[in-house]
Amino acid sequence: MALTDEAITRIRAMIQRGELPPGSRLPPEPQLAAQMGLSRSGVREAVKVLESARVLDVRRGDGTYVTSLAPRLLLEGLGLAVQLLQDDTLLEVMEVRRMLEPVATGLAALRLSGEQLDELGRILDDMRAAADDHEQLIHFDTTFHHTVIAATGNETLTTLMDGLSSRTLRARVWRGLIEGNSAHTTIEEHAAIYRALCARDQLLAHASALVHVNTSEAWLRAVLAAQAQVPVEPA
Template identity: 80%
Template structure:
């Protein structure tokens, strides 16, 4: 690319970044609250002193980030800005991580999920516990089916963390515990004849939650995540050896 072409590209990026910052500032200040409709593109460009193309590109970026919702034929609106929406991209990013960084994700999960499980112990309702017990029974019935176990495992941990009532924490841990990561762990557990042991660890978490024992629930969750992390290391080491 010529120097002039590079310069023009750099200018476009700078204008887009400027527009993103200005739109974000309107949202943060409350001038454009959740659900608000943005002014038409020409008006917004004039208001910000930027080109319409810069505004257009900024809107595309913010739409991808779930900050804006572009409704064809209607207008562009600020989304609810709910954590589950804004953190949705985290799960996609985790799915794309290379093997050598997946263990870092497990480490972050090990730091957060036991504490969340302990918090759930004092916040779960009896109905929540009954639902969790049914998921546990489904896991036992699917002990040799990796695909089903991935889904039930995801449901189990999501249910536990969601009962804390902390949507940000729930969205964050959902993103860190993506399907690809779970699938790798469960395949390793099944091949190593350790799936039933790990399901028993879920049973330990469930019983601690049922007894409303915060510290025991936290400890059982930590043991379980350590088991998953150890098996992920085994799976990744085997893959590296084969390569």
């Protein structure tokens, strides 16, 4: 493991120094190992790790290349990690969303194109039509917020927010909303965000998004509290 870690560090340093820019091909394994003064097995394991992290792209029969290093690749694993988080940690995720999403929504109000506004309007109509369909609401909710954040033009922010807004988290919130007969209220919160975006009102968009995230957090707390009170059946 120590040799693998050292090989990872060396390859990352070569990328950071520009010796291996995005899209470039790594030297063959024997040459790379000799160049770094490490064993081929250590280099081989390091390449596997960096491939999993989407830093390297191993093309069978062709070679190993540095990826584009775009945020959507490098931060992709965040969503998988959030899917595994439990209870109180999910509330921490909501806290992070509360810090980022209103600011991002306010920025989107200044940068949204007319086509993106039209798309949000269509998504909002779809949400209203699917007010009692749990699965459809999760899909449209995810699409709505992704469209808003993507309108900022900040790929790093968009990838982070996509990762923090995992399907598991949204499913728990929407389940609570539907069971509490509050889905329509939350859909109207989306409508308030949409109206603020249409008005290009940055402060109102920020405030509307903050209200919405607070509502989602409150319902998540309610769902988690209800789950904690359910007795566990003996094995």
